[in-house]
Amino acid sequence: MKILILGSGGREHAFAWKIAQSNHCEELFVAPGNAGTAQIATNIALGVNDFEAIANFATEKKIDLILVGPEAPLVAGIADYFAANEQLQHIKIIGPNKQGAILEGSKDFSKNFMRKYNIPTAQSQTFTKDTLEEGLAYLATQNTPIVLKADGLAAGKGVIISETLEHAQATLKEMLVDAKFGDASARVVIEEFLQGIEMSSFVITDGNDYCLLPEAKDYKRIGEKDTGLNTGGMGAVSPVPFAKGDFMQKVEDQVIRPTIEGLKAEGIQYIGFIFFGLMNVGGNPYVIEYNARMGDPETEVVLPRVKSDLVELLIATADNKLQDYTLELDPRTAATVMLVSGGYPESYEKGKTMTGFDQAQDVILFHAGTKTNDTGETVTNGGRVIALTGFGNDIPQALDKSKAAAEQISFEGKYYRKDIGLDLLN
Numbered sequence: 001m002k003i004l005i006l007g008s009g010g011r012e013h014a015f016a017w018k019i020a021q022s023n024h025c026e027e028l029f030v031a032p033g034n035a036g037t038a039q040i041a042t043n044i045a046l047g048v049n050d051f052e053a054i055a056n057f058a059t060e061k062k063i064d065l066i067l068v069g070p071e072a073p074l075v076a077g078i079a080d081y082f083a084a085n086e087q088l089q090h091i092k093i094i095g096p097n098k099q100g101a102i103l104e105g106s107k108d109f110s111k112n113f114m115r116k117y118n119i120p121t122a123q124s125q126t127f128t129k130d131t132l133e134e135g136l137a138y139l140a141t142q143n144t145p146i147v148l149k150a151d152g153l154a155a156g157k158g159v160i161i162s163e164t165l166e167h168a169q170a171t172l173k174e175m176l177v178d179a180k181f182g183d184a185s186a187r188v189v190i191e192e193f194l195q196g197i198e199m200s201s202f203v204i205t206d207g208n209d210y211c212l213l214p215e216a217k218d219y220k221r222i223g224e225k226d227t228g229l230n231t232g233g234m235g236a237v238s239p240v241p242f243a244k245g246d247f248m249q250k251v252e253d254q255v256i257r258p259t260i261e262g263l264k265a266e267g268i269q270y271i272g273f274i275f276f277g278l279m280n281v282g283g284n285p286y287v288i289e290y291n292a293r294m295g296d297p298e299t300e301v302v303l304p305r306v307k308s309d310l311v312e313l314l315i316a317t318a319d320n321k322l323q324d325y326t327l328e329l330d331p332r333t334a335a336t337v338m339l340v341s342g343g344y345p346e347s348y349e350k351g352k353t354m355t356g357f358d359q360a361q362d363v364i365l366f367h368a369g370t371k372t373n374d375t376g377e378t379v380t381n382g383g384r385v386i387a388l389t390g391f392g393n394d395i396p397q398a399l400d401k402s403k404a405a406a407e408q409i410s411f412e413g414k415y416y417r418k419d420i421g422l423d424l425l426n
């Protein structure tokens with residue numbers, strides 16, 4: 001098979017790494033990719049939202065399967081674009097159509113969906129500019145902290161947690177009236193704050209059945225002990241010690257299956273990954289958000305734990321044959337530590353020379369913001385630079401490997417968190 005992966009982060013390098021190991025993979029392309037994907041696949045300089053250019057490339061290269069990494073092309077309808085064209089219909093797309101991607105693309109939609117199908121989630125109400133006064137009054141009836149969420153995609157920045165009523169009311173006005181997040185905050189979901197431990201659960205579905213992938217916990221804050229600004233994710237571990245037995249049974253019975261059944265009942269044909277952002281509230285799972293894709297950096301610990309051939313799983317998904325599929329897993333613990341540019345998630349410089357790759361032993365290197373410059377050096381090219389995944393019999397062992405490798409790789413301004421996963425030990 002000829003396969004094209006869309007995206008350029010650590011998630012896409014992890015997909016490329018896993019797919020390149022499959023006997024079913026004849027040729028692998030990544031658009032646009034990074035310095036890591038260039039070592040195992042052919043990078044193609046195409047934007048992930050340029051459907052026409054992607055379609056032309058896919059036709060020319062006789063691509064059989066496209067795996068869509070990030071959410072933006074899904075929400076913009078890449079699967080619909082391919083389905084609408086007779087010359088492109090034979091290409092298998094891993095990623096939902098526009099109707100399915102709305103689970104991530106509209107928080108208001110996903111809240112209504114969860115209410116309709118009795119999927120546990122925080123209580124909420126949605127407001128617009130026209131109902132601002134009701135929104136301000138509603139806030140006054142709620143406890144703090146309180147969560148305000150822009151309805152649409154806001155590059156991971158659209159969720160604001162307010163500690164006081166005054167801050168919440170001011171934020172609501174900024175979002176609705178001053179369009180703080182542009183069109184994305186034309187509607188704002190005001191949501192009850194849930195106290196608990198977060199984790200991410202993942203499935204791939206063919207629209208009828210699903211295959212449960214390993215769960216993970218990611219670490220979004222820049223600072224150790226979960227302090228400071230939110231980032232795209234500073235590291236992750238899998239498995240999550242509490243995600244077993246009764247709790248996982250509830251996740252499947254109360255969250256995953258009702259979601260798949262709900263999509264079917266809505267007439268939404270969903271082919272692709274679903275990422276359930278969950279909060280464990282006293283042993284019960286609540287959905288914080290849906291994503292229509294895999295997580296980053298969660299993928300960098302999930303895929304290394306998958307022993308099965310990923311291309312076989314993707315084909316089974318596209319061909320609606322997940323019913324009989326069983327996934328083989330590595331029981332060991334994987335931890336990944338993300339090296340980031342100094343200053344991230346605020347402003348940072350790019351183009352810093354990276355060294356020490358050969359010394360980073362006993363880990364899998366997943367490049368994120370890297371590129372090869374004109375003189376052939378690997379340089380930084382983003383805030384999140386590279387994820388280093390180590391294995392162990394437990395979290396400390398796996399983390400030690402990642403951290404040892406993190407010490408070996410050098411670039412000016414390098415920063416990483418040394419406490420990934422440690423909160424889960426008790």
Ligand code: AMP
Binds near residue numbers: 195198
């Ligand atoms: P999101 O951008 O949807 O991933 O949300 C960002 C973060 O906000 C989540 O990872 C949670 O830590 C937090 N969050 C979102 N919704 C809630 C909620 N209802 N209660 C507590 N924390 C929340």
Ligand code: GLY
Binds near residue numbers: 291295
């Ligand atoms: N790591 C969180 C996400 O991918 O949304």
